[in-house]
Amino acid sequence: MRHILWLGLVAMVLGAPRSGSAQDSEALNEQVLVAMVQTYNQAVEAKDEAVLRDDLYRGPIPGDNRRFLRALFTRTEQLSVTYEPRGLEFKEDGAVATIECTLSFRHARTGEQKTTRFRLRLIFEPSENGWRLKKTERG
DSSP, rough: OOOOHHHHHHHHHHSSSSSHHHHHHHHHHHHHHHHHHHHHHHHHHHHHHHHHHIIIISSSOOOOHHHHHHHHHHEEEEEEEEEEEEEEEETTTTEEEEEEEEEEETTTOOOOEEEEEEEEEEEEEEEETTEEEEEEOOO
């Protein structure tokens, strides 16, 4: 069973009511990005590379990200992913969502049950069709 702590991120990024068209636009962008982070979580847990490629990256998955995901998908069974939001920051050329990840799985070859935790940064950039995931970085 997944435990996703999105209420905290939603409350953090939506905050108090806003006024003005620029602020309304930013609030809408925040909602879209929160939804994209949730989609990323669901796609990784479902091992759905097509959703990652088509709906989030909106094109080829960058080399390091693709290698990490394929290794994760082929070397694990019973994958459970928990993401704890740590922040969403808008930058001049995009946005960065920072999350704490906990992966629980059974190693496909050894059968050993494992849990690993790490920080992940999802880096988004605006595109002609809204936002796209540019890349992810661990650390």
